[in-house]
Amino acid sequence: MKIAFVGLGNMGGGMAANLVKAGHHVRGFDLSEDALARAKEAGCETFTSVRDAVKDAEAVVSMLPNGAIVKSVYTSDVIGHTPHAATLIDCSTIDVATAREVADAAHAEGYKMVDAPVSGGIAAANGGTLTFMVGGEIHAFDAAKPVLEAMGKAVIHAGGAGAGQTAKICNNMLLAISMIGTAEAMKMAEKLGLDPQKFYEISSQSSGYCWSLNAYTPMPGVGVESPADNGYQGGFATGLMLKDLRLAMEAAETADASTPLGKRAREIYEKFAEENAGLDFSAIIKTL
Known part of the structure; x- marks a missing residue:
């Protein structure tokens, strides 16, 4: 599967590497050149813009610092620039209201989207043993689950949009x-x-x-x-x-x-x- 991964920092870098290990073609983006270099060493194809990374992706995974950045990235560079059949998966920890707002924006354009924050820390991200708490409609959860399972030990559907947060x-x-x-x-x-x-x-x-x-x-x-x-x-x-x-x-x-x-x-x-x-x-x- 072609998976765009946005945010390759301490958590995202290990998560993206585990997707590569699972056999996926990972298209990574980060503002940090060091993060991009580490991702490339791990087997990711790297890009210098979000729009280039998400082009032709079958799924998008993000791990970003806060809700304002999540909203900006999705509304400006993901929604409308990713194939509509793709599943959008935000693994950032953000406020519930923003998670729901971004999900609504994605749904309005015909995308499946889940919020899937994690528990486990850097060691679990590197080891592929994270726990994912997932919010979203059941069909979106079902589409996201195989991607999340490649990065974690437990993937739990918490409920509707924002429930993961x-x-x-x-x-x-x-x-x-x-x-x-x-x-x-x-x-x-x-x-x-x-x-x-x-x-x-x-x-x-x-x-x-x-x-x-x-x-x-x-x-x-x-x-x-x-x-x-x-x-x-x-x-x-x-x-x-x-x-x-x-x-x-x-x-x-x-x-x-x-x-x-x-x-x-x-x-x-x-x-x-x-x-x-x-x-x-x-x-x-x-x-x-």
Whole structure:
């Protein structure tokens, strides 16, 4: 299949490479020459304009920084410039309203489109083990699923347009709250004289069991190997977690949803991100 891939950064580069490994002809675009060079090394054909990349494509996948860029790229360079039989797949994490607006614009021109944000971070993008939360009509989901399966371990239909974004921001709000709680408990146990490894062994097999503790332990040398064991490099950057928390709080306001812990998590990560935006979000334990 000819697949145009727009946005070949830390996440998109690995995702595009996995599409190549799956046997697809990937036509990549990015503003960064370095990103284009890495994509070319991975087997992608590269282009210096979106319109050239999407020409003759059977599917378009995008991984872009924010909703304004997604809207601009799709309304200016994808919709109307891609064959109408193509399936449009936006894997960016953006606000729900923009995801629905772009989907409506695509549908009005006869395209199938889904929002398909991901969970898993850079390692999962490189390893092809992402989880995709997909919003869109069922026929669009069915068309997008084979493409997404080449890049992930799970592809889940969340509902109509924007549902993927809703799932993503709610999930990451929960993750941020959980990580802060995990970090607090681990540091408190340590300060009370309990060996952190013993705390991990106990809590990870009792009611404290959670992903932040069991699969992504935030303390170096304790529990499973994680970004904490690499100076909090790699993984999921604090700046990206803050972006998702801000999106979650914007959505909560529009929906009149009460999210006191989500709000507090955003405040904590806003302060931490002032000097640590590039560190993995589990580095929040350093503040305790």
